[in-house]
Amino acid sequence: MKIRILLLTLICAMATVPGVRAAEGKAKGGDKEEETELGNQMDKMGGAFRKLKRQVADAAKNEDSLKLVATIKAASVESAKLTPAWKPEQKDKYQAKMKEFNGSVAKLEAALKAGKNDEAAKICEELGAAQKEGHKEFKKPDSKKK
Numbered sequence: 001m002k003i004r005i006l007l008l009t010l011i012c013a014m015a016t017v018p019g020v021r022a023a024e025g026k027a028k029g030g031d032k033e034e035e036t037e038l039g040n041q042m043d044k045m046g047g048a049f050r051k052l053k054r055q056v057a058d059a060a061k062n063e064d065s066l067k068l069v070a071t072i073k074a075a076s077v078e079s080a081k082l083t084p085a086w087k088p089e090q091k092d093k094y095q096a097k098m099k100e101f102n103g104s105v106a107k108l109e110a111a112l113k114a115g116k117n118d119e120a121a122k123i124c125e126e127l128g129a130a131q132k133e134g135h136k137e138f139k140k141p142d143s144k145k146k
């Protein structure tokens, strides 16, 4: 008799656990990636960089472009202090790459201030390539956001 009760309890427990897990998943946003401090900084860069790419060659927009660069600069400086969620063990390598990225952002700022838009556009392309590389190396591949 005792064994039967025990078995019944076990079966009930097994039936509820997956349901609880599913509910937990939903509370965290289902299949959406967990929000991270680094992700937030990256999002700031993302918005500014998208707009910057469209207008970087246009000297008439340099004042606004410099504001976008300032946003990217601030977010990338903060990003360089953080740890990638997917590859925490590669923190040092990631931070070194991010600092290299900061150096390119500083060059971009200098080019825009000097009115060298062709050069600025070239550096922007380099930043795009660094983004691609950085994401390939340190960002979870099946993450929906680019």
Ligand code: HEM
Residues within 6 Å of the ligand: 033, 036, 037, 038, 039, 040, 042, 043, 045, 046, 047, 049, 083, 084, 085, 086, 094, 097, 098, 101, 127, 128, 130, 131, 132, 134, 135, 138, 139, 140, 145, 146
């Ligand atoms: C123009 C340059 C870049 C842009 C616009 C950019 C943009 C983004 C965006 C929009 C996300 C998704 C954020 C979210 O989950 O909400 C992201 C994530 C990420 N990016 Fe970038 N990124 C850039 C450069 C880089 C570089 C150079 C690296 C590495 C050296 C890097 C490493 C990462 C990592 C590791 C994540 C995942 C977030 C986490 O681990 O918490 N990104 N990025």
